[in-house]
Amino acid sequence: MIKNKRYIRQMILPEIGETGQQKLLDARVLVIGAGGLGCPVLQNLASAGVGNIGIVDGDVVDETNLHRQLLYTLKDCGNSKAETAEKAILELNPEINVSIFSEFFTAQNASKIVEEYQIIVDCTDAIAVRYLINDVAVAKRIPMVYASIHKFEGQVSVFNYKNGPSYRCLFPEQESLSIVPNCAESGVLGVLPNTLGTFQATEVLKIILGIGTVLSGKLLIYDALNFQTQIIDFPKNPRMIEKGIINGTQILNRKKRNEDLTPEAFFEKCEQQGVIVIDVRELEETPEFKGENVVRIPLGQLEEYSKKLNKNQEIVLFCQTGMRSQTALNYLVKSGFVGVFHLGKGIESLENQIQ
Structure with a gap:
């Protein structure tokens, strides 16, 4: 009662x-x-x-x-x-x-x-x-x-x-x-x-x-x-x-796949030869993450940009918190890309590890 x-x-x-x-x-x-x-x-x-x-x-x-x-x-x-x-x-x-x-x-x-x-x-x-x-x-x-x-x-x-x-x-x-x-x-x-x-x-x-x-x-x-x-x-x-x-x-x-990268795994991936690192944030967002293989392609432009890429190309995505990069990852996987990863909790998870 x-x-x-x-x-x-x-x-x-x-x-x-x-x-x-x-x-x-x-x-x-x-x-x-x-x-x-x-x-x-x-x-x-x-x-x-x-x-x-x-x-x-x-x-x-x-x-x-x-x-x-x-x-x-x-x-x-x-x-x-x-x-x-x-x-x-x-x-x-x-x-x-x-x-x-x-x-x-x-x-x-x-x-x-x-x-x-x-x-x-x-x-x-x-x-x-x-x-x-x-x-x-x-x-x-x-x-x-x-x-x-x-x-x-x-x-x-x-x-x-x-x-x-x-x-x-x-x-x-x-x-x-x-x-x-x-x-x-x-x-x-x-x-x-x-x-x-x-x-x-x-x-x-x-x-x-x-x-x-x-x-x-x-x-x-x-x-x-x-x-x-x-x-x-x-x-x-x-x-x-x-x-x-x-x-x-x-x-x-589904079995858990290692699509979500920790900060340590993210830095390791970024240093690998041949990997494309795509920042899907808007152009004005900070902090900036630089590198020879880093390109900034806002999420709304990724669909067009991805048409130029080889679907066997290894790709690492990141954004501010991980939400937009997850959306981008889902899209690329659905489109047939086989080697896609993203920074699981976004660039905010890197704290003081970048300048």
């Missing part, structure tokens, strides 16, 4: 009651991304009593995050988002269990991270990571609760719910490295991700409790500037489902 007064107001609801609250306490939800969307998702799930929450984020808190990522304060700047978010939601509800993964979600660590979870919440802003989350979720046959934001608008949906449509059904993958602008480039109204993240948390609770109408096969579009909402229906695409299952199964069953 649940004696905690914390949940009494929602347990009064006949759709929830003590049975529903126990379902929440037993649930296992993985939140990928502890930023603008992830913060309200984590706050709401923890407060509602979702008993087992996983947090995946390899980033650190920055002052530019604070207008929208309300789990963090000025004193948290420079600290791990995953660790800081864990502390914050345990202060909200110390009775839940929280597991953290202070790393970015990749094909290399996906199998280890998702193993115990029943629902995945996509709170990322990277298109390549969304396809990865989708494929893993499809292969595991668990729901993916999705949202994305842009300036004053956002959208929410639930994929892979009870054999429903997937992310690929709505957004067939383009084998391209064209980049969708993120908040840092296009800006965002601070309250917007909090609104959309709350929508995501609502869908998670409905899925766990088995109540209401879940946004499966439906895309909710929210226009904050004009306070308008629209729901668009979209169908299931069996071919896209099959593609997701194949990709996801390969990811979940």
